Amino acid sequence: MNGNLRLPIRRLVGASALALSLAAPVLAQSPYTPVAEEFTGGLYAAPSGGTAIYPGSAATISGYGLIPGQEITLMRGNTVLNPDGPLIANDEGEVSFDLTVDEEAALGLQPIVAIAENPAAATVFELKVSPQVPLSGxxxxxxxxxxxxxxxxxxxxxxxxxxxxxxxxxxxxxxxxxxxxxxxxxxxxxxxxxxxxxxxxxxxxxxxxxxxxxxxxxxxxxxxxxxxxxxxxxxxxxxxxxxxxxxxxxxxxxxxxxxxxxxxxxxxxxxxxxxxxxxxxxxxxxxxxxxxxxxxxxxxxxxxxxxxxxxxxxxxxxxxxxxxxxxxxxxxxxxxxxxxxxxxxxxxxxxxxxxxxxxxxxxxxxxxxxxxxxxxxxxxxxxxxxxxxxxxxxxxxxxxxxxxxxxxxxxxxxxxxxxxxxxxxxxxxxxxxxxxxxxxxxxxxxxxxxxxxxxxxxxxxxxxxxxx
Incomplete structure (x- = not known):
């Protein structure tokens, strides 16, 4: 008998939700979430398995001293570097993320923006892309x-x-x-x-x-x-x-x-x-x-x-x-x-x-x-x-x-x-x-x-x- 009741209840809830949506504006979740007093901890970029980051090479982003459970999104310009979802700080306040720097990457100190939620904060750190000068002489x-x-x-x-x-x-x-x-x-x-x-x-x-x-x-x-x-x-x-x-x-x-x-x-x-x-x-x-x-x-x-x-x-x-x-x-x-x-x-x-x-x-x-x-x-x-x-x-x-x-x-x-x-x-x-x-x-x-x-x-x- 319980099984027969589920379908009508779902329909009722769906009809009620539709009526409410037509009767009043949608209340979206505010982007202005609780904020931290400051960005605690830090992040840095290092080569993965090498001594420098070059165009086309692998890099590791590491975070330390973060708030456990804090969510970190990494951005370079308008590009999200971790598109599969935010990095979650573990119980020690650490995160780690591997990425590959593309072959067309410009040399120099690339500014990476780290946007945190739970609580909200932001900081900027640098990922240095270095030149490869061939051996000679x-x-x-x-x-x-x-x-x-x-x-x-x-x-x-x-x-x-x-x-x-x-x-x-x-x-x-x-x-x-x-x-x-x-x-x-x-x-x-x-x-x-x-x-x-x-x-x-x-x-x-x-x-x-x-x-x-x-x-x-x-x-x-x-x-x-x-x-x-x-x-x-x-x-x-x-x-x-x-x-x-x-x-x-x-x-x-x-x-x-x-x-x-x-x-x-x-x-x-x-x-x-x-x-x-x-x-x-x-x-x-x-x-x-x-x-x-x-x-x-x-x-x-x-x-x-x-x-x-x-x-x-x-x-x-x-x-x-x-x-x-x-x-x-x-x-x-x-x-x-x-x-x-x-x-x-x-x-x-x-x-x-x-x-x-x-x-x-x-x-x-x-x-x-x-x-x-x-x-x-x-x-x-x-x-x-x-x-x-x-x-x-x-x-x-x-x-x-x-x-x-x-x-x-x-x-x-x-x-x-x-x-x-x-x-x-x-x-x-x-x-x-x-x-x-x-x-x-x-x-x-x-x-x-x-x-x-x-x-x-x-x-x-x-x-x-x-x-x-």
Whole structure:
């Protein structure tokens, strides 16, 4: 009997609904749903199974710190990137979504809008589509490479000791593995090594790990090797012969230092602070801090981020590329005058080099995948060279008069002449991290690894132009 009642009830409900629809306007659900005070958490795009996102390659969108159950729709322009439905944040506030970037995708930082519901909010993040620069010109160079130790970061050659000094630190704090390593420039074999001392406990009382070493420079006058101990916001000074520790600066003495460069004639050590406008200065004889150099950004409302330092004592000049703003600073080391030059076309600049002969500044930028060649005199950008994904480090080699750019994402070192022409694009293993010229025709480079069993990672490279 219950079954016989269902059909009439359905008809009655349908007739009633039809009558109501004809008698009154349809009440649509309001698009103005409850909103969050702000967009909590964040989203980012990363390559899927590679080191960069290229046209035609796969990418993964990941979200973190979202509100559990929140629904996320991704849009690029008018196109919904997840057309099968919103992404639902799990109990940990996470989402993940795989997509393929089409072959016709334009290069650059693509803005992705994330629209959230339950509750409503929105944010914008970037998906960087990088260029693929073909390998070329390997026959123009003699290249030697050798694995060293895990976590390589920077390298410098010292002529008086005829040795290379390399820093290494593995992972994130607390750093449990770090070394200052001394190598033979001929064989690339290790001839000396030192492990940094233990760092103080972290604020929560947990193990502080080691004073891991990152940036490196040699002071011949005092027989020292300076290193930045970035994770503890400090510095260290070692003996350049036996690598014994001379001084470990207290934690907090320098804000997030990256580069350290010595001007022996002026008796100064200059230290970059990565995200702030200050370049810290130390007396290389007393090892005491001096008045810092401060760089004021010309971009309204922004702060210069002194990511890198390049010092040319004979010219009396210091150069620093800004991570935060599209600018490079030129500091007169005698007068203290600071000039800030705009860098149209640069995003997240990470390193600078200089050619005193022609007065050219070279700036490598990670987010824009390019090398800018700038006139120091006029500030004009003379050449904007696409070099590869994640242009991280640049060195100017004065013998061949070429700039060498380490492209971390692309896994290459691009060689560019002063006319902005690519001379070569060399395979450089996993995550090239740093390049430095020795003034004798050699360029030294170190890279990092993609894991413990990566045969192409944690290597040192010697690159020398073939005589012709």
């Amino acid at each position: 390997e026959d123009l160079f003699e290249i030697a490479s050798q694995p060293v130790v895990p976590g390589l970061y920077q390298v410098i050659y010292n002529e008086s000791s005829d040795a290379l000094y390399v820093t290494s630190s593995v992972g994130r704090p607390p750093i449990s593995q770090s070394e200052l390593v001394k190598l033979s420039p001929e064989t690339l074999e290790i001839v000396g090594r030192a492990t940094p001392p233990a760092a103080p406990a972290r604020p929560d009382g947990s193990d502080g790990g080691l004073f891991g070493v990152y940036g490196v420079w040699v002071d011949d006058t005092n027989g020292h090797v300076w290193a930045t101990t970035t994770r503890q916001d400090s510095l260290a000074v070692y003996d350049k012969d036996d690598l014994s520790l001379v001084k470990q600066f207290d934690s907090g003495s320098v804000t997030h230092p990256r580069d350290v460069v010595i001007d022996e004639g002026r008796g100064r050590a200059y230290v970059s602070t990565s995200f702030t406008k200050a370049i810290n200065v130390f007396d290389t004889n007393s090892l005491e801090p001096l008045e810092p150099i401060e760089i004021t950004s010309t971009v309204r409302g922004e702060e210069f981020g002194a990511r890198s330092i390049a010092v040319y004592p004979e010219a009396g000049k210091l150069f620093s590329a800004s991570l935060n703003t599209p600018e490079v600073a030129v500091v007169d080391l005698d007068s203290g005058e600071v000039r800030v030059l705009p860098l149209p076309g640069a995003k997240a600049s990470s390193d600078a080099a200089y050619d005193p002969q022609d007065g050219l500044i070279f700036v490598a930028s990670q987010a824009s995948d390019n090398l800018l060649i700038v006139s120091e005199e006029t500030g004009e950008v003379l050449h904007d060279v696409t070099v590869g994904a994640g242009a991280l480090s640049v060195a100017f080699e004065p013998v061949s008069r070429r700039a060498f750019v380490a492209n971390r994402g692309a896994g290459t070192i691009t060689v560019v002449n002063t006319d902005g022409e690519i001379v070569a694009n060399l395979e450089a293993g996993s995550y090239p991290n740093h390049v430095r010229a020795d003034g004798k025709g050699n360029v030294w480079a170190v890279n990092k690894s993609q894991g413990q069993d990566d045969p192409n990672g944690d290597r040192i490279w010697r690159i020398t132009a073939v005589a012709r």
